[in-house]
Amino acid sequence: MLEHIEAALQRPNFIAFVVLFLWGFFIMVAHPNLVKKLIGMYLLQTSVIFLLVTISAKAEAAAPILQGSDAVQSERHQIDPADYANPLPHVLTLTAIVVQVATLGVSLALVTAIYRQYGSLDEDQLLKRIE
Amino acid sequence: MIHAHDSTIVRTMSRLLIPLIQLFALYVLFFGQYGPGGGFAGGVMLGASLILGTLVFGPEAAPCLLAKKLIHGDGIGLMIFAGVGGLCLIGGGEFLNYSNLEIPWVDTDSRRRYLGILVTQIGVAVDIAVTALLIVFSLSLTNNSEESHA
């Protein structure tokens, strides 16, 4: 059991991801207020993206922009991938952040329409008013 | 719900800020290939400057009217992106393969790809700016201010 904890402690990013993921998941499912549910959804999606980017991190790695001397260096084929952060997760994260905001926009539109129809943001009152 | 903001400090500050934001957005958009930023960040900042304009100067002021005009062009950004991608299909290349776009005075493949990336960034920026405006305007629509966009 000990080596599990020790392995987990070597990865602080994974612990932070698990805490955020469970927190977002719990709030998204269990909180009665619709807007708080959406905040939980936002946290859940951000935690998945957080894990995705921390995988791409390399110790002492610069941002993946080949400027000036690196540009010249890359002409002569000596780019050493170890000293640049891994660009692929950044691309996936960019896409996922924009998907997250798009889903947020649609869900807030639904919340506004529900409020306009039923006048409350609390799930239990809404269910009562629907019957 | 959007009515003109009354305090003069906010109005003068935003009158100074809005052109600055737009200038910086264009910088971020066009220099997205040399430094951080790009289509997504530039587009949202363009949208944000117009949103700031409508929130501060009210629905009758210039930024809001411009925004209302822009809203109807919600497919243009995507048409630019898919259009450039589709142009690569001519002459048998794969979809979105910028290297066989026939640009007259450009010969090397990498330069064609560079220009392809630039144009698609503009498409993405236009699309995300218009959608940000679209969502803000429809979210801020209340029962009384009836105006329909279809």
Added chain:
Amino acid sequence: MTLFFEILLLVLLIMTAAGAILVKDLISSVLILGSYSFLLALVWAWLGAVDVAFVEAVVGAGLATVFFLLTLFGTAPKDTRIRRPAPPLIALLGLPLLGLLLLYSAEDFPKFGNPESRASVHVSPEYLKNSLKETDTPNVVTAVLMDYRAFDTLIETGVIFTAGIACVLLLRRNRE
């Protein structure tokens, strides 16, 4: 890697996430969420993801907070629930279990920040090595986003377009 400041950042991140929910007033919880997004942008910048930090700050903190606030101005900005409802039992039992399962699978993950991790050895060196030669764009992330994986970005713009159309469809009433 001097981890002390970074651990502080992560702890602050988790605290703002908790704060965003526990605060009763909806508008202040949204603003705390905005600060959470800015903190997250800081974390991205520290991890070397400059493009992502930029977009997270502009889109995540800026746009999301504007959407939230506009909704709250149109609806009830108060969380009407006086006494917080007791969390259901299965949540109290199930979630720690799920957490342990996740932590159990932490072993096979690459250690934080080691350059030989599987993810940074297989495909991404190709992007770093020949993206400048093939696309003339120094910013590798933009090259990958707009050219190597351009189809993802096209569908991504399609998602944004769908979100805009969906919001108008749901909220605009016709004036017939």
Added chain:
Amino acid sequence: MSYQLPVILFLIPFLTAVCMPMVGRKNRHCCRPMALAAVFAMCVMAVVNLWSVLVHGETRYAFGGWPVSTSLPSPPTGIEWVNDPLASVMLVAISFVASVCLIYGGPVLPQSLGRRVVLYYTLILLLISGLTGIVFAGDIFNVFVFLEVAALSAYALVGVSGGRALMAAFRYLILGTLGASFYLLGVVFFYAATGTLNMADLAQQMVDNPELMTSKAVIAGSTFMFIGLGIKMALFPLHGWLPGAYARAPDAISPILAALMTKVALYAWVRIMFWVLGARAEIGQVHLLTLLGALGAPAAVVGALLALSQQDVKRMFAYGGISHVGLILIGVSQGNQTGFAGGMFYMVNDAVTQAGLFFIAGAAIYQHGARTVEEWASLRGGSPWMTGALIILAMSMIGIPPTGGFFGKWYIMLGAIEAGNYLAVGAVVIATLLTMAYFQRLFVSIFRASQASSSWARVEMHISLRISVGVTSAAIIVLGLCSDPIIKYFRDIAASVGL
């Protein structure tokens, strides 16, 4: 030309959807013909694509001309689409069902749309292009983005008729986003373990170093992917969103959702299960496939059981759909060719049957205003098309010979017997009996209506309702009659995947 077919097939609905708001601003009556033209063009191209795949075999389309799995030893940097036999058959089914749903959608539009009908058709076309993308995708992150396009348009389309549909759409959004986040988590775990996103490259790595399959990251990754897609395909424990969403959705939308959304999510899981993890994948000493079968069996039985106790007809058909997802999962996870072929054939057939059922439910509401089982008594005087089609659809749902449903269930059961797990056979039989029971309830309420009420005015169905209901029942009969070549076709696919 045939090399570019997949992209053209995707671009037709996508570009029509993109330029529809601009075109429709002036005259909104042109948007329905535009949508119909786009979907019919898709049907034609899908058949041509099926023919070209049969003749030329599988092709891989690399976007942007970058090296993909065709040059596998070198790492795949681009995104890839796979145009293989399974994808082309699925695409023919999707475009056929989508075009019939659009024909049906004409008279049954939600009334308060007015000028927003342009946006309504735009979202339908975006939903169809999202599903087309999932069918072809050869890159696991690409599947996620396409799932998001299809899901976002589905959330808005469910909520468009206002009132209680908004609450159902919000619940569908919350659970759908949860599913998409779980799927993304699975993608992250796979990427962390293998470093690539290309399905063919992942499969190659699973073959090259077998200890990858036992590594915790891949096990956790595939579990999360299965949970994510399980929510999207409304597998039994995760189906909470489906009945509310389909029952409350406008009548023109529930056929498209019922027939296509869950089936395409199931297709995505089959693609990941067999083309990435491999049919022999096992966690610990337990085969992944037996785990799936164990999950499919209760889904089939409980879905049919819940359908039995429903009052609202659309909700009853929604639960029927959940039980059929369980049936298909049983078939696919038998680990032999007959089971796989039966499952896939049943998926294609079930797409058509679910669409037909929701056509009839919508027509009953549109013509007679009959929502619950009791109110269906007023259908007695209805047009012969409706009751005739209902009989054929019931035969297909229960599995009576001339219809495709019988052959699908028959091969699923043969596969289960061949694989020797009789629990699955029992589950299929019980699900069939329960389906028979809840259809019997419907028929009793229609035909038991006393003779005195036979003076109902003969209500003639709208022409497009008649066409759609007729075409679906004809399609089911045709599927049943020529099921042998299709089953053989699926058997070759199963053989190619190593079953």
